[in-house]
Amino acid sequence: MDKKEVLKIFAYGGNLRNSIDKISKAGRGGLFIFIDYKKIKKICSGGFEINDNLSGEKLAELAKMDGAIIIDDKFEKVLFANVLLTPDVKIPTNETGTRHQTAERTAKQFETLVLAVSERTKVATIYYKNKKVQLSSLNELFTKTGEALKSLEKHEDIFHELIKKFDVSEILELVTLEDIVLLFQRKKIIDIVADILSMFLAELGKEGKLIQLQLKESVNFSDRETNLMIKDYEDYFDFSKILSELDELQYDDVLDKENLFKIFMNNRKNENALIPKGFRILRNIPVLSIEDIDLIVSKFPTLKELMISNEEDLLKKGI
Template sequence: MSIGRLPDEIAQLAPGTPLRDGLDRIVSGHTGALVVLGTNPELEAISTGGFAIDVPFNATRMRELAKMDGAIVLSTDLTRIVAAAVHLSPAADIPTTETGTRHRTAERVAKQVGVPVVTVSASMDTISLFAGAGRQIVPRPDQLLDRVGQALSAIQGNRTRLNASLERLTGLEVHDSVTLRDLAHVAQRFELTNRLADEATSYITAMGGDGRLAALQLRDLVDDLTPVSSLVQRDYVAEQEAMPFARLARLDDQELFDIVLVARSLGFAPELHLDSPMRPRGYRQLASIPRLPARVRGELVERFGDLNGLFAASTAELTTVEGVTADIARQVRDGLTHISEKALAG
């Protein structure tokens, strides 16, 4: 399912940024470099030699300084070159999976001082980002574009399956036959779509200004996920309880495909099994009725208890609810009838 999320720090290296311009110039010059993206007391403690320059950052200046041995240190906001030709001496007992001297140093520095470090490989013409405990080879713009395309395609496919799951849930709600299994399947689809959207966001961010159109496409695909998810959860979770779908973020990708584990992660009573019946309150169906205020929806659910009670209520009974006029009552009655007929026809 996953095609690999990029770290947040990758945005600092997006195409079109001054830093990326400087790194691309170093790649073109085949000289290699080690660049520390920020400074702190911990970094200063392991730094020796070199010289402080504290000059405004520009790509040409960094390219020339990369011709010297040692690290280039930038200010935390990346607007200034603080020092150059700096020798870094991180603790030798910090584990590293790298083999080259430059990359081993970069990984250890990032782990020890908590500041991102970028390396340029002279032999491979690649840019690598070390942030925290991981290394990420910085994708070229064409690679990013390909990843964005894959992610958006995956989101589109999963969104289609999510919509089908929601339509099926509506049919089951009309027939009063929803089970915990059905709710778990819908929750699973929401979480899968959210994870794919999170990955796509990381690629689009890494594209910088070139990702604007892709960002619009992504927003079009997922912009309504949060409100729909909230309505589903309000239908099946007590008002005072936290929304359970967020708990699925704790599962890894493989665990997310285990429907039993998904159901347990939602936090319902342990004695419930997958075929335990679930009864919706009706928030989601009421929200599909045009121009029905949220306050009125809440009053209706409070008065009639659940979706079955709403389906059974007559127009006259609906008007006994505070804020429900005769016109609103007919609108609600017609809307619920349409939902029922559509589900039965499907």
């Protein structure tokens, strides 16, 4: 389970998030463990069995008591409430408060998901194995999402401008390595920003549906363009290695185009002039299906040959 999956569990609109909000607004704290009770029984004492379906109202009511609340690992039933947990004190923790120390140690000891809500700060913190994730308020999430969305739109605009210039370069057969590098650089930046935005959207849940659609549209366009570029120039570059090495780059590394130049140069198959096959340009003609494009490219090795052909040439090649 990665961070995004964890955030989805506690997304706005769900029972768990509703109960967290109710607990915080009431000025209370809480400790919730998501695990099969049998697995954690040895560190439990006191409390009482509930064994009832999970609901936001029920959790908020049970949180009035000091003890921990145990919920099944399918997030469907409240198993026990007001339980005293005594995890191994030898397990290191960076927390200071008793509730959060217990939460972190329990998560590490049983490699499970634990939620602690602070009574003082009203902040909800998730512990999962050795990871710690702090939940954000709705206002914080909307602010962060808005900033990320503006950044995504800016880089998307740059990508579109680069594509327009690239169209001209392909038609004139003047494509350079820099043209390709700049497009893949911008695509990588878009992916990084999109990953950040998708993390916020995971926690926003139902509140972020419209933004999710906008994000999908942005990523789909840049994905399509670069995937078709790969088909056009696969005879010149080993793209499997290039993409693998690009995935290893951090954001600051991506901003320096020299890092991308090195990757492309090291994985170049030959020094021939960069002539496109035409997959990407042809894909922008709505009436052509993917099958049509594959047929055309198989008959005309380069885009230039296709562009200078006439109707008779097309008929001779069975198009």
